[in-house]
Amino acid sequence: MTLRRRAALALAAGAATGCATAQPVPAMPVGIDGAGLHQRAAAKGLAFGAAVSTRQLVDPAMESLIRAECGLLVAEYEMKWAELEPQAGDRRFRRADILVAFARRHGMALRGHTLVWHESEPAWLGGLDARATAAAMAVHVDATVRHWRGAIGTWDVVNEAVAPEDGRPDWLRRTPLLERLGPDHIALAFHLAHTADPAARLAYNDFGCEHATFWSRRRRVGVLALLRGLLRAGVPVHVLGMQAHLQAGQPFEAREWRGFLAEVAALGLTIEVTELDVNDAALPAAVAARDQAAAALVRRFLDATLAEPAVRAVVAWGLSDRDSWVRQGRLPEHRRRDGTQARPLPFDEALRRKPMWAAIAGALDAAPVRG
Ligand code: 9MR
Numbered sequence: 001m002t003l004r005r006r007a008a009l010a011l012a013a014g015a016a017t018g019c020a021t022a023q024p025v026p027a028m029p030v031g032i033d034g035a036g037l038h039q040r041a042a043a044k045g046l047a048f049g050a051a052v053s054t055r056q057l058v059d060p061a062m063e064s065l066i067r068a069e070c071g072l073l074v075a076e077y078e079m080k081w082a083e084l085e086p087q088a089g090d091r092r093f094r095r096a097d098i099l100v101a102f103a104r105r106h107g108m109a110l111r112g113h114t115l116v117w118h119e120s121e122p123a124w125l126g127g128l129d130a131r132a133t134a135a136a137m138a139v140h141v142d143a144t145v146r147h148w149r150g151a152i153g154t155w156d157v158v159n160e161a162v163a164p165e166d167g168r169p170d171w172l173r174r175t176p177l178l179e180r181l182g183p184d185h186i187a188l189a190f191h192l193a194h195t196a197d198p199a200a201r202l203a204y205n206d207f208g209c210e211h212a213t214f215w216s217r218r219r220r221v222g223v224l225a226l227l228r229g230l231l232r233a234g235v236p237v238h239v240l241g242m243q244a245h246l247q248a249g250q251p252f253e254a255r256e257w258r259g260f261l262a263e264v265a266a267l268g269l270t271i272e273v274t275e276l277d278v279n280d281a282a283l284p285a286a287v288a289a290r291d292q293a294a295a296a297l298v299r300r301f302l303d304a305t306l307a308e309p310a311v312r313a314v315v316a317w318g319l320s321d322r323d324s325w326v327r328q329g330r331l332p333e334h335r336r337r338d339g340t341q342a343r344p345l346p347f348d349e350a351l352r353r354k355p356m357w358a359a360i361a362g363a364l365d366a367a368p369v370r371g
Pocket residue numbers: 076077080119120159207243275325
């Protein structure tokens with residue numbers, strides 16, 4: 001029996017219900033018309049938004065910053081599988097519902113993030129055999145997409161499936177789901193999401209493609225191969241999400257990057273920048289110089305990216321440095337040797353605009369209007 005058929009049967013049977021910084025940064029002057037990033041993006045037919053959490057919505061200053069700057073929201077973690085189904089069959093949509101209601105109340109679009117990701121698989125999945133895993137994935141994708149049907153414009157269906165360094169001939173990552181179900185589970189997740197909400201745009205989302213390095217280049221080849229294979233097989237994938245966790249100190253070449261985006265666009269896909277931020281670990285400690293360098297990298301990246309008409313959205317992975325995952329230092333390459341805090345986002349910890357805000361605003365202002 002094919003995986004798809006098996007999952008469909010499982011569905012029918014309801015089988016798996018079962019620091020502060022040393023020097024303060026001066027506030028950036030408000031742009032010519034005082035507009036936030038969302039308004040600047042909207043003027044070009046683009047969307048601008050950020051990853052947020054429900055915790056941020058109860059902080060009045062943060063809440064008003066989100067409303068001033070964002071036209072699109074994504075849950076930084078509250079829509080991940082491990083959060084939504086902490087125990088098998090125990091589905092908890094309530095927290096993420098708060099975000100969805102907030103977005104609706106303020107006329108903001110939503111990205112759904114993310115249905116299948118090896119880092120957010122619930123622990124209980126580990127104890128299941130292939131058949132039960134397929135059933136659990138099918139019910140999770142179906143129930144989740146159906147729950148927010150009509151509310152979420154774009155879903156990150158599969159996240160970070162490419163890892164050339166894992167040594168498979170297809171350059172796919174060796175995840176628990178892949179080991180148990182094989183590569184077909186990727187296509188299956190898209191089919192299930194499409195059935196659950198035929199109007200939602202479905203994205204493949206990945207990181208580490210943006211730089212002019214051997215590592216990034218291989219990842220781009222892997223991503224293109226995956227997309228081509230899915231499209232050839234008639235899989236409903238509509239969007240490529242490029243996370244854009246930029247690495248200061250690594251080379252970025254606009255022409256090379258634009259060539260890749262043009263190849264993606266030629267496949268008929270649209271493109272969204274989904275998790276923009278800058279790892280500044282390689283930059284000097286002095287805040288002014290550091291912020292200028294990070295902003296310059298963001299400006300070069302966005303100028304090149306927004307020149308591609310298929311690019312429709314820019315999403316920052318948070319608004320304020322104080323909330324950035326980079327500060328958690330989970331990745332060794334995020335740790336600053338000088339012990340100062342990372343400054344990866346457009347607003348500082350006091351929610352003041354940084355040069356990175358001006359870089360994003362400038363790139364949006366300079367972007368061609370979308371048709
Ligand atoms: O920034 C997110 C962090 O707060 C969460 O603890 C973590 C696990 O859910 O996920 C982080 O976001 C990741 C995103 O979902 C996918 N791309 C990489 C991001 C940083 O790890």
